[in-house]
Amino acid sequence: MKELLNQILQKIKPSEEERNLVERVKGEVESIAKEIIATFDYDVEPYFVGSLAKDTYLAGDHDIDLFLAFPPDIPLEELREKGLELAKTIGENLERHEVAYAEHPYVRAFYKGFKVDLVPCYNVRDWREVRTAVDRSILHTKWVLKHLNGKNDEVRLLKRFFKGINVYGSEIYVKGFSGYLTELLIIKYSSFLKVLENHDFMFRQKIIDLEGWLKKEPEVAMKTVKREVDTDVPLIVIDPVDPRRNVASALSWERFGIFYFKAKQFLENPSREFFFPEQKQMGDYKRTLREKGTKLVTLLFEKPDLIDDLLLPQLEKSAKGFMKALELRGFRVFEAHWGYKNKAFIMLEVDRTEKPRVEIKPGPEFFTERGLRFYLKNRKVWIRGKRLYSEKVVEDSIVDVIRELLEKNQVSLGKQVKEHIMQADILINFVPPELSDEAYLFLSREKWNLKG
């Protein structure tokens, strides 16, 4: 085990050379930023945050996060405007830059092969002063630097493990473990292996409170715990720098569950695979379809020009909308899958692509006013128990049904992908070559198979 972890570390720990490069570039960016800040009307302090600042980054994975901390007494509007102005000016002095948007606008610049995010925020001393979502980052960095205690490589191992088993990242379309959460778990359990060994215990114990907020701020911290218990999360990690926040609030049951089984598997049978999974064995999706006796319906459409954070949740929403609408129309949808390559796609595995042209139409009780109208309105009517029944003709091909659902606006779609989906090609039991692996992984369930 020790040897295995050493081998992994050799691959993921930045080399002396990389380290030096990172430090040099950070230094240069800092100088440039400071020069410009000096000419600026506000008392701004630049802070490096994120994994580079905490020295928990993986080899080759070294994006720079430079936060521009404004005095807490200026209004939010002013921070937004002046902050963006400052970030832009710094960006102009690097290689190239663009404005990006999260809760507030920031600047994404590039410099000597490094991505440099320039993010305006407030210079807060503690959680009571926090005003925007990014204000905590500086506090996080400080707290981790103070408590990590030389366990940086343990963080790297756990981070790589999370990446290998596909549960890393707090993005809305991942809902996994964030970098900060990874660091806190190492600080809590002291090593990579200890975190894995505690996979069941941490879930049963439920609450991790490194800063002792439940004693220091019982009211605020209990409110946080209660709220998170009510929303039913797998894990509550009270933020050491802010008792109002659960660091693991974005962690889904699904991702935690994957970690749960993979930790067990790794401890029983450690291997390199967990950190660096091999490409899955691919198969022929058409053969899988034949074996399962199911059908594949693929909606293929132009990829909307959106970042993953926006696009993927909207594709998910649309896919689930189709699942629901098709179930109501008498098709069984086993699973859905969505994403994009050149084009965006939604795949649906269904029980069939054709169905009977008739549906039973249950009517009211026969002796009512509505019963009489039902009787008069329908060509064939019969009684079962007290109720009238008739039949209606329905669309019988899933392609027609999908077209009708779209035309009649009867499927819940993501707002910004709707127009694209309206124009989708609908493919039955066939996908373009670029999607054939996706189709195979989806239909064979190897995409999600815990034992895969």
Next chain:
Amino acid sequence: MKELLNQILQKIKPSEEERNLVERVKGEVESIAKEIIATFDYDVEPYFVGSLAKDTYLAGDHDIDLFLAFPPDIPLEELREKGLELAKTIGENLERHEVAYAEHPYVRAFYKGFKVDLVPCYNVRDWREVRTAVDRSILHTKWVLKHLNGKNDEVRLLKRFFKGINVYGSEIYVKGFSGYLTELLIIKYSSFLKVLENHDFMFRQKIIDLEGWLKKEPEVAMKTVKREVDTDVPLIVIDPVDPRRNVASALSWERFGIFYFKAKQFLENPSREFFFPEQKQMGDYKRTLREKGTKLVTLLFEKPDLIDDLLLPQLEKSAKGFMKALELRGFRVFEAHWGYKNKAFIMLEVDRTEKPRVEIKPGPEFFTERGLRFYLKNRKVWIRGKRLYSEKVVEDSIVDVIRELLEKNQVSLGKQVKEHIMQADILINFVPPELSDEAYLFLSREKWNLKG
């Protein structure tokens, strides 16, 4: 209207000739019975009951019911034994006879082309003395004779109307209007047309109490009403000879509903058709199948040697058992139909005859003991929310599924038809020529169409 009803009456009213024949044969049977009773140890009185006794029979429909009324003070066992002995002796003096069984054994004999049922019962004066189900018949006959007041032909019209629209008969497999109920409705509303005109009113009013039991025996009668309301029947007709009994208790919502609409239709548009429906227009069931896009599954098996009263309810139970079991296995069953010609059959209209070879297998929550077992037991496992999922292979052809259901005893079947059904042929989208009309009426729903 008047003319139409006269035309119908001419067809259904027994001729002078038939009447004379009936009276002559009744007289002969009575003489034979009395002669034998005279040599018998018990003080038995013979009574004619039923539509012949009440002169409400339809032309050509003249079965003789002769009840042999024993003194009420002999024990039930003795009545059974001696009653059957007496009935047999009378039967031996007619042409041929056989023993039949209802609640008690009786004798069915034949004489000069007439069917003669010889039924032992108690000679009761009123409802308080009633001990067996047949004891009331003599009271019924007396009561109707006393109150019918010359409306015999009105009864005949209503009876023929009920037969024409297929709601006549209180047998368990019909659940329609009995002869006695028909007579009571005429006594209540005074004419055939008045009964039809009151189709909605009688339903709203709910209770018909010709003998005023609710005043004379409020406690007993209210108990009857309450019981019948609780079992949710469409109509409560308190038996004029027994306040404990609802004459319409066997009437189903379905049959009442058919009468409800047909009465309305007849009043709007009277025609001979209602009394003597023409053979329905037949069509090609295979074409109906193609048009509807549904499939027909027919189980064809030896007709068990049972009377309709037993056979049909058991076929119904079995058909419903198949509906339920197949729905659980992922087939949609639109309707079922059962009956017999040379062979007995159960027809099922289903959405398809093949289905995917896989089913989703939902498992327990991942963090439980059972979750771990589920994880270990299945080859592919994934997580959705908190739960584990897997897939299982299932039978994919409805024929295989039915065979499996039968083998594993997973379908609820009528006791006395079970063995026969186990041996059934299973036909897909095809029936033998003798059943093709049945298949058409079933699939087209013309079998039950209120507008057909």
